[in-house]
Amino acid sequence: MTIAARCRRAAALILCLAAGVLALLLGASPVHAGVMTQAELARRFPAPLTVGERDAELPIWPLFREGGSGSELAGYVFESGDLAPIPGFSGVPVNLLVAIDPAGRFIGVEVLSQHEPVFQYGLGEAPLFEFVKQYQGVSLKQNIRIETNSRQARQPDAGRVSIDGISRATVSVRIINESVLAAALLVSRRKLGFGAGKGGSSIARVRTDRPETLSFQRLLDDGVLRHLRVTNAQMEKLYAGSDGARLDEEALRQPDAIFIDLYLACVSVPAVARSLLSAASLAKLAPWLEQGDQAILVISSGRHRVPGDDFTRGGIPERLLLRQHQLAIDMRDLDLDLKLVPGLGVPADASLAVFRIPAEAGLDPGAAFDFTVPVTRSKGQFYPERIARELPVSYQIPSRFLIAAAGGASWHDAWQARRLDLLILVCGLVVLALALSRPRKLSGNARRFQWFRGAYLLFTIGFIGYHAQAQLSIVNLTGVIQALASGRSLAFLLHDPLTVALWGFVVVSLLLWGRGTFCGWLCPFGALQECAGKLARLCSLPQWKVSRAMDARLKRLKYVALALILASALTGVAVDTLVELEPFKTAITLNFVRAWPYAAYALALLAISVFIHKFFCRYLCPLGAALALLGRFRLLDWIPRRSECGRPCQTCRHRCDYQAIAPDGKVAYDECFQCMDCVVIHESAQRCAPRLLEIKRARTIPIVSDTGAAP
Incomplete structure (x- = not known):
């Protein structure tokens, strides 16, 4: 074969090998890993900020601010793909660079990589870049609401904050928001002390091995079904002495009418779900809940229903907010048509909704769920003043329905x-x-x-x-x-x-x-x-x-x-x-x-x-x-040797691709890769020269005289 032919064959082999490896690997299960280095982060966060060494427990970097009294912690920076790789519309997670300060406020969010079709082939990436800029200054203690064409002014101390969404990219924006919040919540719990420092396996888990069914009254007595009932008069009393007083004409006309009649239950607890939902509804709900997810059933009636007549199914409710350890946690409507077990003591005209809390949010079932029902009244016509009040509902799952946390050892x-x-x-x-x-x-x-x-x-x-x-x-x-x-x-x-x-x-x-x-x-x-x-x-x-x-x-x-x-x-x-x-x-x-x-x-x-x-x-x-x-x-020294190895036999040395055998037959174990080719040769009667010689000698026929005596 000519040299040119060998070169062509070599080039073809390399191309086939590279293509085969890439095809194999791209088809394998995706495993995301961060792309940021300390040097690159230092470029993105210049003085007076400095980037510290990567944390030993989480793939995050601390940010420090130099001041007159020395360095102080300014926050943490991390990639959402490392901590919350939630698949996007394309099936590939959007990877975002997120930075938060010690108070749980976003320093900034940047897009590192994304494969969302709506941005790749439709709108372009510019709207996405503008969208993530809006997180700057928002606190993890605030419930984030995404609205299209939102013009609400930012209030740092408000319980809720609106971010302007992107038309025609609703699904992608929702997933991006979930990725940002899930990653930031994990870091805030593990590094900033939020949520009592709990996360991962340091939180309780819901038990699935309790087949009991509870009566409606027992559900209420045990606290797994919480009830909030507020009349118009009680609501008006909350606004007494404020600019929001006497603005609700209907409440003034019918003070004894029901403003809200609300029941809340965590139906990711099997015993609670079986006690409230029909068998068909249970079968409908089960496929939507993965391990670690929680589901909240909301039964409401009255004037101020949850989630409300103008609610878009599949979205995040505005009339019911959830916090735990002061951190805001989003719930998303599953848009399921569920039915209750007949005979429950709830209003006949009550509406039902079920909201899912993904495991990535880090909600601890063993701690209190702090629900609030926000109520807002507006005063003025052109630039109305908004006066808000909140109706609190605390929810606690009894310990018998939980598996206790593993003492903080998240491994x-x-x-x-x-x-x-x-x-x-x-x-x-x-x-x-x-x-x-x-x-x-x-x-x-x-x-x-x-x-x-x-x-x-x-x-x-x-x-x-x-x-x-x-x-x-x-x-x-x-x-x-x-x-x-x-x-x-x-x-x-x-x-x-x-x-x-x-x-x-x-x-x-x-x-x-x-x-x-x-x-x-x-x-x-x-x-x-x-x-x-x-x-x-x-x-x-x-x-x-x-x-x-x-x-x-x-x-x-x-x-x-x-x-x-x-x-x-x-x-x-x-x-x-x-x-x-x-x-x-x-x-x-x-x-x-x-x-x-x-x-x-x-x-x-x-x-x-x-x-x-x-x-x-x-x-x-x-x-x-x-x-x-x-x-x-x-x-x-596990490689067998013969006295003839190296003196004079050189077979193993010449066959050793690692060149780990010296001319004298000595093995350099520091360079030996245990391929065992030399051991195969040593044991082979066809390849080992000393063995061949032994066999040849064994086959030698001795010469004897015709008298029968050896000469």
């Missing part, structure tokens, strides 16, 4: 939620440990070994890498170093159970076999490179072997990279930039869906590995360097 839920993945990972690690503990038996049949290794590499790429997102990284080590240097807890590690389990196995394997177990079997990007190299060999592409002297020099590069990254982690200088030497985030975590320089770099490394075996792993990987250093404390 418990992460381990519980991923128990199936953990089981699969542990089974995979047990299989690998058993196989590696008997290397000669595993390698006794070369064909069987190749099938086992190939299958395990696919398991590493598909399950450990893209599904479980358990790619170990130098970032794991720098995060630990930074936490220890600043005196922070290492509890943040527990929020990623599969990574913790995999690190535990790797530490044990380092003591037994050295770095090769992870680098050769459990690294998804390393397995991806090896598969690319195997595919190249099947296509008869040329393989370039670096000279021994150059190989030795290049292998020092990864130790230099490791030293620079560890130094930057200790000093906090440019660490986010240096760790990008690893392509793991781009290739595995972000599925190559990243800015083109990062994707091009990762693809280039894969392309090089087509011709130079696992180029990145051998010469550039800082994590590999760290594991090589730690692996020097291994207990076993």
